[in-house]
Amino acid sequence: MSDAIKHECGIALLRLKKPLDFYKQKYGSAFYGIQKMYLLMEKQHNRGQDGAGFASIKMDVKPGQRYISRVRSNQQQPIQDIFKQINERISEELTAHPEYNEDTALMKSQVPYVGEVYLGHVRYGTFGKNSIESVHPFLRQNNWMHRNLIVAGNFNMTNVKELFESLVELGQHPKELADTVTVMEKIGHFLDDEVGELYQDCKNEGLSKEEASPVISERLDVARILRRASKQWDGGYAMAGLFGHGDSFVFRDPAGIRPAYYYEDDEIAVVASERPVIQTTFNVPFEEVKELEPGHAIIIKKDGEVSIREIIPSVGKKACSxxxxxxxxxxxxxxxxxxxxxxxxxxxxxxxxxxxxxxNSVFSYIPNTAETSFFGMVEAAQDFLNDRKNNHILENRETLTEETLKELLSVKIRTEKVAIKDAKLRTFITEDSSRDDLVAHVYDVTYGVIKPEDNLVIIDDSIVRGTTLKMSIIKMMDRLNPKRIVVVSSAPQIRYPDCYGIDMAKLEGLVAFQAALALHKERGTEDIVDEVYKKSKAQENTPDIDVVNYVREFYAPFTDEEISDKIAELLKTEDVKADVKVIFQSVDNLHKACPDNLGDWYFTGDYPTPGGNRVVNRAFINFYEGNDARAY
Structure with a gap:
């Protein structure tokens, strides 16, 4: 992607079902779980590079022994940093006590991070802050083992203020107005409630407090806790949690906005944000890694029993495209x-x-994520060319000579790697620096492959803000002196902000919005802008369920092609000599290509939760009033 937009998070939960000695005997290491967690997290590095965290739980330890370990990092290479810390701590213990190497039970009781239940997280700081306190997993501590709660998630809630107020009404005093804290405290409240009820049952059965503890752990109804905690949640989420005694879960939102996949056998149960992460780490085939259904939770009890439970009825799958x-x-x-x-x-x-x-056209792509769609485009172009050849042969079969046939068949689609990304330069550029000249050189070009009569077709996976296209890519492509530059987006026009975790919170930052606004000004239809503001403003105190997305009316007067053409004008600076054309995928074709991921609110404004409509209207109000603020 030419625009640097940030994704929210990746999660990894791993439960070892066998005693640690089993993994040492079969795989040669008692650190099997830690090693697999490193792979699960590193293979999801693409999902977050601002911070990483790791937590582990040892089951059935004696009172007084530490059974929860956690490490977090917001360093430049956070995954490497946390596992460096883990390895150093383990090495210190094993150097001081080499006898632990021969006794896995002793190792488990004495060496930190060695346990049966693991939770990992990688994140981007979508709110612009990346203090260590913002890095998952979050820990809610208690002296009762089963009241300890560790939470990490790939999520964003649209109604954080409402959730915060509901905690205050329960008598709590949350330390921060943040969705991670409010979600954890909500789960924690109903965990406490459940434990209290179970303790009363045990007391009525004549059990002592000490006898009650393991019974509570066994009877704890994780699904009931999640149902009660999530009643007011509005957002996209794959929420992972560990309880101190060893139960664990991953819970997916009822629209399936955020992804979650799982695999189970007699040795392990594992959940991650992406299927190939599990395939690669455990060498299992595609069909054995299952997708967690919307509104469902995978719950792994302390005894190793795995169940899939419906927590909230699905509202229809709108997985993020x-x-x-x-x-x-x-x-x-x-x-x-x-x-x-x-x-x-x-x-x-x-x-x-x-x-x-x-x-007279050269096909290329903007590295590196558009490469696969480039292959598809070129294959289709080759099919088009083959059809043209076939038709020519059939029409001229009586007069074709061996020489002309050979010449005809030698014609191929011309492909080149024209744009070369300078990753180190991009890393050096900061948002608040004087950066225009540096941005212009984020991409280099391959000289000598374009002729003056050529069209240069270059595909990107999506165009969000268009900044890098305008300041760098189009300028660099123009140095090759093509007749025309055709910038192709494999995604439709991004018109609406995201509120479920992706870093696209402001309307005015979207180049499609800028193009529509320019068209309104050109055509003298700015009264529509005023009307959209008034309608949005009038709904500020309307319940979310009744809110209408009026920002759609802002785009309604224009065809897709009119907006695309205006985007091309906005992206072409005066010094660019070539003709510039911008093409976007249609929404219908997006659905054809990705039939199981129909979450398209970025392109259509069709938000999968009521809070989305409130957020998009608030984003328009912020734009109109000049408030440089997020809409949620």
Whole structure:
């Protein structure tokens, strides 16, 4: 993606079902779980590079022994940093006590991080803050083992203030107005409630307090806790949690906005944000890694029993399409196929833009995530060229000579790697520096492959703000002196902000919004802008369930092509000599390519939760009033 937008998080939960000695005997190490957690987290590095955290639980330890370990980092390479810390602590213990190497029970009781239940998290700081206190997992501590709660998630709630107020009404005093804290405290409140009820049952059965503790752990109804805690949640989430005694869970939102996959056998149960992460780490086939259904939780009890429970009825799957277009690893078999299909489906628009002149066109892509859709586009272009060859042969079969046939068959689609990304330079550029000249050189070009009569077709997976396209890519492509530059987005026009975790919170930052606004000004229809503001403002105190997305009316007067053409004008600076054309995927084709991920609110404004409509209206109000603030 040319625009640097940030994704929210990746999670990894691992439960070892066998005693540690089993893994030492079979795999040669009692640190099997820690080693696998490193892989699960590193393979999800793409999902978050601002911070990482790790937590582990030892089950059935004696009172007085530490059974919860946690380490977090917001260093430049956070995953490497936390596992460096873990390895150093383990090495210190084993150097001082080499006898632990021969006794896994002793190792488990004495060496930190060695346990049976693990939770990992990688994150981006979408709110612009990245203090260590913001890094997951979060820990809620208690002297009662089963009241300890560790939470990490890939999520964002649209109604944080409402959730915060509900905690205050319960008599709590939350330390921070943040969705992670409010969600954890909500789960924690009903955990305490459940434990209290179970203790009373044990007391009525004549059990002592000490006898009651293991009984409470066994009877704890995790599904009931999650049902009660999540009643007011509005957002996209894959929420993971560990209880101090050893129960664990991952819970997915009822629209399936955020992803979660799981695998289970007689040795392990594992959950992660992406399927190929599990496939790679445990060498298991595609079909054995299951997707957690919307509104369901995978619950792993202390005794190793795994169950899938419905927590909230599904509202219809609206899984985030950006997962397929950009964020998730392209090594997933389904995602790879879908991204190629996105490239194929956009080709008819490309052919129209180049007047079907494939002979004088060079096809390329913006590295690195658009590469797969590029393959799909080129395959479709080759099919088009083959059809043209076939038709020519059939029409001229009486007069074809061996020489002309050979010449005809030698014609191929021309592909080149034209744009080369300078990753180190991009890392150096900061948001608040004087950066325009540096941004212009984020990409280099390959000289000598374009002729003056050529069209240069370059595909990106999506266009959000258009900043890098305007300041760098188009300028650099123009140095090659093509006749026309055709910038292709494998995703539709991004018109609406996200409120479920992706860092797209402000309308005015979206180039499609800027284009529509420019069209309103050109055509003298700015009264529509005023009307959208008034309607949005009038709904400020309306319950979320009744709120209407009036920002759709802002775009309604214009066709997709009109907005695309205006975007091309906005992205072309005066010093660019080539003609510039911008093409976007259609929403219908997006759904054809990604039929199981129909969450398209970025493009259509069709938000999967009521809070989304409130957020988009608030974003418009902020724009209109000049408030440089997030809408949630």
């Amino acid at each position: 950006f997962e397929r277009i950009y964020f998730s690893r392209g090594s997933d078999a389904e995602i790879y196929k879908e991204r190629k299909e996105l490239g194929k489906l956009v080709l008819p628009q490309v052919l129209k833009a180049i007047d079907n002149d494939t002979d």
